[in-house]
Amino acid sequence: MIKVLKPGFYSTIQDAGRFEFQEYGVPYSGAMDTYAASMANMVLGNSENAAVLEMTMTGPTLQFDCETIICLSGADMSPVLNDVPLVNNKAIHVPKNAVLSFGKLNDGFRGYLSVSGGFKTDKVMGSRSMFKGVTEHCVIAKGDELSIKEHIEVMLKKNASIKKNDKYLHSNSVEVFKGPEFDKLSKNQQQILLTQEFSISKDNNRMAYQLEQPLENNLDAIITSLVLPGTVQLTPSGKLIVLMRDCQTTGGYPRVLQLKESTMNIMAQKFMGNKVCFKLLDTY
Incomplete structure (x- = not known):
């Protein structure tokens, strides 16, 4: 589980989106920046449709109740894990009880957090993407507990090299x-x-x-x-x-x-x- 200590400005769970329900007036939803969301999942070896946390302008403060691996992508929000600065687009080991927080927005507007195996929040109409009137919650809130896999199948010991292109941010x-x-x-x-x-x-x-x-x-x-x-x-x-x-x-x-x-x-x-x-x- 991940406990939400502070939710940030506008943070939501998103995946690739909700399809085949548009005839009923249901929006597609999904990650606003699909490249950044895909990059965050790719670094961890997740499926392309694995749910991520989309963060807007101001990131949340999160406490991890279990060990996992994470990746951040998209906007640079000055992330720190237990007060140690992090970088985007890199697999990062997170020990149990660690706290992830964010500071100044340096670049971009929306950032993405992926976890090993993806977020395991409820699926509605084939998607975990939050949307008001479709899912129970439309944003994460203080005190929420976000479900994730509570074990790591593969510990990343090597430095993986994945080509990224952040030029689109500018x-x-x-x-x-x-x-x-x-x-x-x-x-x-x-x-x-x-x-x-x-x-x-x-x-x-x-x-x-x-x-x-x-x-x-x-x-x-x-x-x-x-x-x-x-x-x-x-x-x-x-x-x-x-x-x-x-x-x-x-x-x-x-x-x-x-x-x-x-x-x-x-x-x-x-x-x-x-x-x-x-x-x-x-x-x-």
Whole structure:
């Protein structure tokens, strides 16, 4: 077990996501930064779908009631284990009763903690991903006890080398495809959309990122239609909304762009004031 001494700002259990239930209005959910979550699992030899702890901006304080191995990836939140500084993307032995805590956010916005064998919280609709109204809890809370494997099958004695790429943490170029309603924009509107820098607004979370700069338009609303994580909607007031992992499954705003799956990770590491620009790809 892992006992939550402090939950952090917004910490949730996430895996690869919840599929095959979108027709009932259930979001996909899953890790916002799939690259970082996969890296954390890969280092430990976990399955790609093993549940991890996603931490946002401020990390939690956790006490381990059993020995295990962990890995941290994604944002650099100045992690320490029993006051000893840690580094990301490395397998770390954790003794029983050790305390993991976090400090200053140095890089990125979302960090990931994997444990040997993955977190063993309840599965709902085939996923451990937390989401309000689907799982019992939508975030971890002080006093929670998170289930993990209470033994280590393989102790890591050698230094494993896994190639990692953290450049995306600093990138502001977001690769996109044309959305279904892209061609309804004028040539001038298309040019603005694809050449202007946009700032992340204060309204950003696991459901959607709103951008500050408006794109004036007179597009008509559409019949409520399918949307996906990465869909960029344009409201009548000119607000651009980038849908994220916990987004709704349908919407009525024009869908002007669709983020490439891998560039969802770039957006996931952005926060208020950060800038992004869209780079149009020719083909899917």
